[in-house]
Amino acid sequence: MAYHTIAYFAVFLPIVILLYQVFPKKIRFAVILAADIVFFWLFSGKLIIYLVCASLLTYFIGLWLEKIALNPGGLSNKLITKKKRRVLALGILLNLAVLVVLKYTNFFGQTLSDILNVFKVDWTYKPIKFMIPIGLSFYTLEIISYLTDVYRGTQKAEHNFAKVALYLSFFPQTMEGPIARFHETADALYSGESIKFDNLKFGYQRILWGLFKKIVVADRIFPTVKYIFGNYANLDGSIALFGAICYVTQLYMEFSGCMDIVIGSGQIFGITLPENFRQPFLAKNAGDFWRRWHITLGTFFKDYIFYPVSLAKPVKNFAKKVKKRCGRNVSKFVAPTAALFCVWLSNGLWHGANWTFIFYGMYYFVLIFIENILEEPLKKFTEKLHINMESVGFRIFRAIKLFIIVVTGELFFNAASLKDGFKMFGRIFTNFHISELISSIFQLKMDRYDIPIVVVGIILVTIVGALKEKNIDIRRKVSGWVIPARWVFWYAAIMLVIIFGAYGSGYTAVDLIYAGY
């Protein structure tokens, strides 16, 4: 029962809304919690035990940290910090251990056996089939953020277990996030405020917009992506490039569309979930792109890896040494670069145990590193040549450059293996005949009817995004219209999704991509 299925938004969600509203305020949180359990159970069944244990562990470690901080034994500040640090490490390591064992054992085993084979040691790794609970990668990060915040003292340890459980298991976030912070959702989830009519309306409107992106656009492109990535070896380079562009489009439409459904669902219950996308393709550069794409993952890495690593004593001391030797202009890059490396290695690994993802992480590490080093010289350079960085021409150039960067990254991201990625990438340069793409455009699993729909869908999403960048919200605009016009608008929107959606007979159901990470 993924979020884009009729079972979710037309059956499950309305039932939860109804029950929530019927029950008295005090026990409404229990309705949400019950819905969380049912939702999780439908995907992972008994594996819910992982989530239950993780919630209990998080709850008790939080309390333990608080107890140490209250300092009943009258210890020195230094000793308290040391003790707290050990407890935090215990909490994080226990949770990470589950993630690492379930997701990475096979990868490490395979890599080890590959290395041994190079040294002519005859040992083959037999992969173990692990059952992975849904959303493991997402709730593990939420646990880390909560425990670290309690350790840092920016978040009070929660004494009510229900709130911790609600925070970690809110059903709209289960499959694909967003990765929220404790203070963003827990209290609101527990409070059981009545559902407001406007929230219900706006929530469902946002869900409809998400369905449009996912069902009309992303799912229509999916067969093409699957076909081209599976058969690139026999296809022209122009088609391989087309496939990579299609994948970027599919991924954005699907992930951001799903987030619209998720955030809309939260809004119905008065929960403001953090946004995960902010017009990423309008970014200035690769670094800026990642402040606009999967935002909650980026801020998680920023707060819990980038800053701590940059400010860690060994890194700082090393930077000081460099400063003495090479001066400030070099030393100022030391700490951020070390931290950046850790962030992107984690980002790659988080997506899964595959060399393609590690490559993807390192790709962005190198790009953003270069961007940082070149920022100042480039500024001086453009000033000397009197290039206006805000002119339309320059912005178009910048957008195209970014798009090439993103498409290249996602090509490797979606390749079956690193070898496939390089082969497919190579084909674009060694075997490129645009005429091949034009003559076979309708043999790539999208017919003469599908392609216009996709193009119109992309244009619509682009317009809405461009307006949003200028702080114009179409939904709000529409709600100001007179009723007949407003109704016609929403009828048209609903029918657009129903008629032009790529679902039902003739289409294969497409699983959510990020639910696999």
Next chain:
Amino acid sequence: MLKKILRAVGFMAGLAIILATTSIILKPKSDVYNAVGVDKKTKDFRKETEQSLDLVFFGDSESYSAFNPLQMYSEQGYTSYVCGTSLQRLCDTYVLLQEAYKTQSPKVVVLETNCFFRFSGLAEDDSDKVMNTFAKVIPVLKYHDRWKTLVPLKIFKHIDKNEGLLKGFRYRTGTEPYNGGEWMKKTEEVAGTGANAEHYLKKIKELVESNGGTLVLVSVPSPDNWTYAKHNAVEKISEEYDLDFLDMNLMQDELNIDWKTETKDGGNHLNFLGAKKVSSYLAKYLSEKYNLPDHRDDPAYDGWKEDIKESGMDI
């Protein structure tokens, strides 16, 4: 608050009317499973010259992966067309057959028997049960994709090669070997046919015979789909309804299909190489048994020669 609720009810009522209207527009006239496939096939089929076909094939993907009318023409001289659609149910076959008789009077109608073992009737797709339940009340959810056949789209037509060049046959290139060995182990067991299948088969037989034709049952070799129990089931039906039945799964010596290289997907469908052998054998068999005409020297059928050339089938 009351005003708001009334307004919401009004909005929903309007939506219900729109859904009902679009459902009426998009719902096909008779029960079909793969409505879009049937629409598209009907459209393509109508492009054939009227009263020019001697034989028409029906069936699911097995049929259009195996029967190559252009090859059969160049080898035996009779004209045929594959009205196979993906996941065809016998109710789809019946609708397509009615359509076929509007423009053609084939002497022989060949039905591939894999579709006997599917439920015949409206969609019972088990992939999304909730959606199916909704679709029963709101048919537009099931038939929404038919907008593609209702909206005439002229643009880019010249580069769309998909439409009807190979007389319904699909040229499938992939290769994935089948390693399972013999799949037709003799048994007394009789497989059960899909619900409603016999009901529709009876209607199909009556329609063919009332148009003066002969209905023939053929089973294409497919280790993935076929078993001896299914053979027994069709054998029984063919005796009961007095129909000819040719099971090519039992003719491996005659066909000599190399299952390492001549299947597209590990024994489910044949690829072009496998289709060549099946078509060649079947063309000769049908031509001799039903005394089908040879049009190779008739200038009225020169279009077929051009199609063969254009499609590259002559190589």
Next chain:
Amino acid sequence: MEELLEILEDIQPGVDYANCKTLIDDHILDSFGILSLVSEIEDAFDIEVSPAELVAENFNSAESLWKMICRLKEEE
């Protein structure tokens, strides 16, 4: 406070630091800017900034930054 404004101006010129209250929220300071800022004020005011201090509330305006610096100085 004067010194802080100078440091800010040095890291990223052309912003009205005395009045701007949304340095983080409007993405004027990115994470790299924050890090250079931290290393500068650590040296200038002889304090140590922990990761827990790197939140929007402390970095959104020169005023809140100054408050944080004073607080950390006291804790030393």
